[in-house]
Amino acid sequence: MYEGQFPHKRYKITLDFLKKHVSTSENILDLGVENPFSTIMKSEGFNVENTQGEDLDIDTSTITNSEADVITAFEIFEHLLSPFTVLQSIKTNKIVMSVPLKLWFASAYRSKTDKWDRHYHEFEDWQFDWLLEKAGWKIIDRKKWTNPTKKIGIRPILRWFTPRYYIVYAERI
Template structure:
């Protein structure tokens, strides 16, 4: 069913995880500008509002001023220098986060042309777990999954076996 609807495995797994933990009555603040997955959430009956593309390291006014019951942060925290204060300033009791995991065979992603599209953090799962715990969140569910690429080579082969993404549902303690 999903194979024809979604562009990739990551969106399918993420939507299934979201449906497991958030109800359609939740109002979601999705960190980051509107994106293909926020559109998928809306198309599947979720009420989603995105942040405006502001630098969340400096401007967390949307976290404080918007009305929402849950936050989603899909591949956002690796772009922030300070995800700690973002997690502290979330006013809901529910959060879904996905991050790309640090891969031992691949360096951190760095764009030479786009100041926003670089990874300041490439987390290991335990690092995100500690960050959540230190900011008052309790992990209720988590999954890791691979993201194979359609290329030939040693790294693409490793991507079939090595988890690339970590997806977490947490609630405020």
């Protein structure tokens, strides 16, 4: 059904996971500016509002003032210095969030041209679970998947077997 429709494998997996846990009748606040995946969510019937590019480490007012039923954050927390503060500021009882996992054979991602496109955190799954639990969330469902590339070399081969992404659905305790 999805073959060829999405530019990234993670979009298909993320959308399937989202549909499993969130109804299109629920309002979503998606952390991060509008992006290709928030456009996909809207095209699939979800009512999505995005944050406006504010530095969520400093300003969580959009989150605390939100009346959304669900908060989503897809590949956002690795860019924050203090994701715990953001998680605590969420008032809704449902979240769906994904992060890239730490790869033992590669350094954390850091763009050479974009000062915002860098990873302060790359989590192991247990670290992200612990962060969520400490911030008052109970994980209901989780999924990991690989992100293989079509390049040649040891690292590309390892990407076929090593999970790169981790997504969770959690509810407020």
